[in-house]
Amino acid sequence: xxxxxxxxxxxxxxxxxxxxxxxxxxxxxxxxxxxxxxxxxxxxxxxxxxxxxxxxxxxxxxxxxxxxxxxxxxxxxxxxxxxxxxxxxxxxxxxxxxxxxxxxxxxxxxxxxxxxxxxxxxxxxxxxxxxxxxxxxxxxxxxxxxxxxxxxxxxxxxxxxxxxxxxxxxxxxxxxxxxxxxxxxxxxxxxxxxxxxxxxxxxxxxxxxxxxxxxxxxxxxxxxxxxxxxxxxxxxxxxxxxxxxxxxxxxxxxxxxxxxxxxxxxxxxxxxxxxxxxxxxxxxxxxxxxxxxxxxxxxxxxxxxxxxxxxxxxxxxxxxxxxxxxxxxxxxxxxxxxxxxxxxxxxxx
Amino acid sequence: xxxxxxxxxxxxxxxxxxxxxxxxxxxxxxxxxxxxxxxxxxxxxxxxxxxxxxxxxxxxxxxxxxxxxxxxxxxxxxxxxxxxxxxxxxxxxxxxxxxxxxxxxxxxxxxxxxxxxxxxxxxxxxxxxxxxxxxxxxxxxxxxxxxxxxxxxxxxxxxxxxxxxxxxxxxxxxxxxxxxxxxxxxxxxxxxxxxxxxxxxxxxxxxxxxxxxxxxxxxxxxxxxxxxxxxxxxxxxxxxxxxxxxxxxxxxxxxxxxxxxxxxxxxxxxxxxxxxxxxxxxxxxxxxxxxxxxxxxxxxxxxxxxxxxxxxxxxxxxxxxxxxxxxxx
Numbered sequence: 055x056x057x058x059x060x061x062x063x064x065x066x067x068x069x070x071x072x073x074x075x076x077x078x079x080x081x082x083x084x085x086x087x088x089x090x091x092x093x094x095x096x097x098x099x100x101x102x103x104x105x106x107x108x109x110x111x112x113x114x115x116x117x118x119x120x121x122x123x124x125x126x127x128x129x130x131x132x133x134x135x136x137x138x139x140x141x142x143x144x145x146x147x148x149x150x151x152x153x154x155x156x157x158x159x160x161x162x163x164x165x166x167x168x169x170x171x172x173x174x175x176x177x178x179x180x181x182x183x184x185x186x187x188x189x190x191x192x193x194x195x196x197x198x199x200x201x202x203x204x205x206x207x208x209x210x211x212x213x214x215x216x217x218x219x220x221x222x223x224x225x226x227x228x229x230x231x232x233x234x235x236x237x238x239x240x241x242x243x244x245x246x247x248x249x250x251x252x253x254x255x256x257x258x259x260x261x262x263x264x265x266x267x268x269x270x271x272x273x274x275x276x277x278x279x280x281x282x283x284x285x286x287x288x289x290x291x292x293x294x295x296x297x298x299x300x301x302x303x304x305x306x307x308x309x310x311x312x313x314x315x316x317x318x319x320x321x322x323x324x325x326x327x328x329x330x331x332x333x334x335x336x337x338x339x340x341x342x343x344x345x346x347x348x349x350x351x352x353x354x355x356x357x358x359x360x361x362x363x364x365x366x367x368x369x370x371x372x373x374x375x376x377x378x379x380x381x382x383x384x385x386x387x388x389x390x391x392x393x394x395x396x397x398x399x400x401x402x403x
Numbered sequence: 404x405x406x407x408x409x410x411x412x413x414x415x416x417x418x419x420x421x422x423x424x425x426x427x428x429x430x431x432x433x434x435x436x437x438x439x440x441x442x443x444x445x446x447x448x449x450x451x452x453x454x455x456x457x458x459x460x461x462x463x464x465x466x467x468x469x470x471x472x473x474x475x476x477x478x479x480x481x482x483x484x485x486x487x488x489x490x491x492x493x494x495x496x497x498x499x500x501x502x503x504x505x506x507x508x509x510x511x512x513x514x515x516x517x518x519x520x521x522x523x524x525x526x527x528x529x530x531x532x533x534x535x536x537x538x539x540x541x542x543x544x545x546x547x548x549x550x551x552x553x554x555x556x557x558x559x560x561x562x563x564x565x566x567x568x569x570x571x572x573x574x575x576x577x578x579x580x581x582x583x584x585x586x587x588x589x590x591x592x593x594x595x596x597x598x599x600x601x602x603x604x605x606x607x608x609x610x611x612x613x614x615x616x617x618x619x620x621x622x623x624x625x626x627x628x629x630x631x632x633x634x635x636x637x638x639x640x641x642x643x644x645x646x647x648x649x650x651x652x653x654x655x656x657x658x659x660x661x662x663x664x665x666x667x668x669x670x671x672x673x674x675x676x677x678x679x680x681x682x683x684x685x686x687x688x689x690x691x692x693x694x695x696x697x698x699x700x701x702x703x704x705x706x707x708x709x710x711x712x713x714x715x716x717x718x719x720x721x722x723x724x725x726x727x728x729x730x731x732x
Contacts, residue, residue, distance in 0.1 A: 087467040088414035233664065256412060281464055281643040302642020303602050321410060322467035 055080045058400065059297060059308060060276075061284050062316030062324070064089025065386055066372025068267035070314055070393035073110065075274035077401060082308070083271065084279035084299060089264060090322050090373060091386055096259035097129070097142035098387040107394035108141075115143070118266040119235050126150045130157065130225055132168045132252040134176025134184070140387075143259065145238055146228075146251040154222035154248065156183040160215055162191055168227035168252050182222070189215040209237060216245040223248040228258040232265040263386070283323075287313075287338050293366045294338075312367045312403065314396055315339075315351065315358065316389075319373035325350055339365070342376035350376040356396040367403070371396040408468040409438045415462035415472060420669035421455050426686040430455035433462035437472035440479045451487055453479060455683060458566060458674030460639035477565060484568025492678030493567040500572055504558035504579075506678075507531030513538070514555040521551040522587040524601070524609075526594035527559050528708035533723070536708060540593050540612055540725035547615065547730055551591065556583045562600035566675045581605060591615065593723065594708050595636035595645075596673065602641070611641055612725055613649040613706050620731040621656035625722060627701030628659045632691070632714060632721070633667040634707030649706050649724060656728040663698050665691070672713035684713065692717035 056079045060071045063085030071083040101108070101124075108124070115122045121144045129137045129147035139147065148154070157177055161170030170186035177184035191211045216224050228251050230237050242249050253259070272278060282301035287294050287310075294313045299306050317335075318324030325341070326333040332341050332349045340352040340359040351370045352359050358368045372389040415434055421427035429452045436453045456476055463472045489497065496506045503509075509530040515523075523544060525537040537553070544551050558580060561573035584590060584601075590609040592598045601609040631650065638646035646667070653660060671677075671687025692714060695703055702720030704727045705711050714721045 086464070087469060088412065088465050089467065092414075093412050093467075279643065281639065283469075301644055302638075302640060303599065304642040304644050306644065318467075323469045 056403075057311040058082075058314055059084070059310050059312070060314045060316060061085060061297070062089070062318060062372065062374070063264075063268070063278070063280060064316060064318055064322075064372060064389065065091035065094075065264065065267060066389040066393040066396075067314070067316035068264065068271050069107070069111070069390050070316060070371050070397050071276040072114070072267060072271040072274055073107070073394065073397045074314075074400065075271065075276045076110075077397070079400075081271075081276040082279060083276050084282045084284070085317070086281055086283050087323055090318055091389060092260045092264040093256050094260040094263065094386050095131075095137070095139075095142075095253050095255050095383070096263035096386075097127075097137070097139040097146070097253060098390070099139045099381070099383045100387050101140040102387060102391045104391060104394070106398070107390055111141075111390060114270045115266055118232065118269055120145075120232065120262060120266060123147065123149070128153060129253045130173070130177060130250060132173065132227065132254040132257075134159075134173030136180050137253045139253075142253070143251070143262075145249070146253050146259070148250075154182050154250075156221040157223050157225050157250070158187045158219035158221040159184055159225045160212070160219075160227075161186050161188045162227055162229075163188070165227050167254050167257050168225075173225065173252070177225075184225075185221070187215055187219055187224075191215075209240065212241060213244045216241065216247050216249070219247070223250050225250045225252055227252055228254040231258050232262045232269075235262070284336065287336050289338065289360070292360060292363050294368045310367070312369070312400055314369045314371060314400065315374055316371040316393065316396075317374045319350065321373075324374045339368070348377050350374050352376055356392065356399045369396045369399055409434065409470060410468060412467060414465040414467060418461040418465035420457060420459060420461060420671065420687055421683060424671075424683060424687050424690065426683045427455060433472050433476065436479050437462070437475040438470065440482075441475060451483075451490055451679075453483055454490065454493075454567070454675065455680055456674050457635070457669045457671060457676050457684075457687070459635035459669035461635065461669065464639045480566065481568045481570060489567060490679040492681065493675055496563065496567065496675070496678050497569050497572060500559055500564060500569075500576070504576070505531060506559050506563050510534070511537060513541075513553070515541070515551065515553045516555065517552060518586075519550045519552045520588045521549055521591060522557065522584065522589070523551045523553050523591045524557055524560070524593075524597060525553065526592065526597045526708055527563070528712055529593050532712050533708050536593060536711065536723040536725060539723065543612070543725045543729070544591065544615075547619065549591070549615070552587070554583060558583075560597045560600045561604070562596045563675060565600075567679070577605065593706070593725070595634050595641050595706065596709070599636055599640040611637065611645055611706070613637070613652060614641075614645055616652040616724075616728070617648050619652070621652060621728045622731045623653070623656040623658040623727065624729050625658050625701070625704065625727040628661050629653075629702055629704050629722075629727070630661050630663050630695050630698050630700040631666045632670060632703050632705040632707075632710045634705060634710050635667075635669050635673060637706055638667055652724065652728060653704060658704070658727060660704075661698050661700050663694055665694055670710045670713040672709035677709070677713065685716065688713040688717050692719055695719055 127147035320327040
């Protein structure tokens with residue numbers, strides 16, 4: 055059985071691990087810290103031309119109870135701005151031509167991820183009529199950060215607030231984490247209204263995106279090693295043979311058959327940003343500095359390089375890899391697509 | 404540490420068990436105490452609320468920039484302790500250390516001082532509050548064929564003192580213990596806080612009990628279905644392999660486990676919270692107890708005296724791992 059060590063537990067690493075395991079690989083995936091994908095909106099703003107991964111991704115989200123919708127889709131951000139994307143959770147966007155003509159923005163006092171007055175006036179400036187519906191419900195200042203909407207009393211209040219509106223649709227803050235996503239359907243059923251979740255970065259939607267991939271990876275048998283980082287690699291010529299891994303006070307050496315680096319960019323703790331330069335924290339691979347190609351690990355068809363030659367058994371995916379930056383917010387689509395390309399390259403080994 | 408690398412994503416706040424508890428809302432949070440306070444000294448005026456941290460490492464585990472938030476918060480505490488009078492509970496703890504050498508006094512008298520090469524170091528909470536765990540661990544070590552001492556001369560490791568800013572006392576204990584420990588080749592601990600401290604600060608060879616169980620033939624002593632309380636200082640302090648070792652040992656022994664999603668979240672008992680902010684500590688423990696009751700298990704298995712104590716106080720049946728398994732004969 056072919057074995058892969060995936061380093062990085064963000065969108066690229068998890069998606070690659072999931073796809074490899076489904077193709078019969080024995081995968082160990084390690085990483086540490088919140089990945090950038092968990093801070094994203096959980097929506098893909100573009101779909102690259104190669105879409106071999108799309109059906110696999112959609113099936114994964116469907117089985118997790120968070121179906122995704124494809125096509126030109128539009129939603130409303132937590133600031134009330136219009137958000138166009140190509141793939142998103144069905145609960146947060148609408149299909150072209152089927153948007154609501156009026157939106158009630160449900161306000162939860164103290165909930166910083168959706169400010170109803172701001173959102174309503176923004177929405178009115180570009181499209182649907184909008185007004186705020188303040189709820190008699192107060193949450194602590196950090197509530198967007200701690201999904202408290204587990205208890206029935208809170209849910210009853212939400213239902214009441216929703217039923218008191220007459221608009222085409224009701225916009226809600228992103229309140230439900232993946233384990234609680236059933237609550238959304240309950241709200242829809244009990245209120246009988248069309249609901250929209252605000253497209254929200256730095257909150258629940260990004261975490262859900264990562265959790266779905268994590269679930270999928272675990273279910274297909276990926277061995278997960280959270281809370282650990284690779285600190286160095288051993289090479290034999292152009293072949294990576296082992297990785298030294300640190301977790302807490304302990305260090306262990308792992309044999310490597312095939313390596314996939316998906317450690318993320320300089321924003322999270324992936325490639326190192328030293329002064330004006332990007333560095334490889336593993337002091338092994340050739341880096342491209344920021345330029346026309348975005349900075350990161352240099353690669354030929356996702357295969358990493360050491361001075362003068364290609365590495366036989368090390369690949370890269372996601373933000374740690376040098377790639378042509380698309381428009382702002384394209385990172386998640388890139389992460390998934392490049393994970394697929396890396397898997398394809400690894401399959402061709 | 405490089406606080407400038409904080410990207411203000413809020414991952415640490417989301418992970419914080421104190422901020423997530425209804426009684427913990429006055430805690431300024433790991434970002435303010437760990438990232439901002441060191442840069443803006445006027446923030447030290449946040450007062451004793453800055454001490455409302457269980458030191459569970461959850462913020463550090465979540466931080467995308469690998470900021471050493473726990474260590475940074477410890478430094479803030481040290482600074483603060485010079486300016487703010489100690490909390491009553493923390494004062495009591497310090498007095499106890501001055502009088503007895505331990506954070507809580509002990510009636511335990513079954514010392515074993517026979518010149519063995521291995522020292523079993525139960526820790527203050529074990530000796531003072533959970534003598535059953537100390538006896539069972541010692542028996543387990545015997546059954547594993549590990550000859551060991553339990554020394555009356557080994558005092559508090561000093562970890563709890565660092566957490567309340569009592570640096571001098573911690574240093575004094577370190578000097579005393581270093582001499583006692585020098586006559587042993589290996590130290591075995593029950594408390595992950597001691598393990599972490601002895602390994603990282605003293606630099607001695609130390610293993611937590613769960614680390615001894617790897618590869619051993621074990622059988623279960625725990626009837627029924629059990630949930631786990633995976634200790635913060637084991638998983639995120641000593642390291643994730645140790646925490647996985649705890650699960651592997653139990654599964655290998657055939658213990659029937661019910662894995663609940665928040666089994667590795669904080670019990671509320673660490674970081675001087677039990678003595679300093681007992682209300683918050685017990686509120687966090689209470690919500691954990693609710694999860695365990697919902698899972699309808701026979702009880703909870705853990706590998707940390709603080710976790711055991713906090714959850715037993717909520718009326719749960721709690722076993723230390725040494726009480727849940729035996730070597731297979």
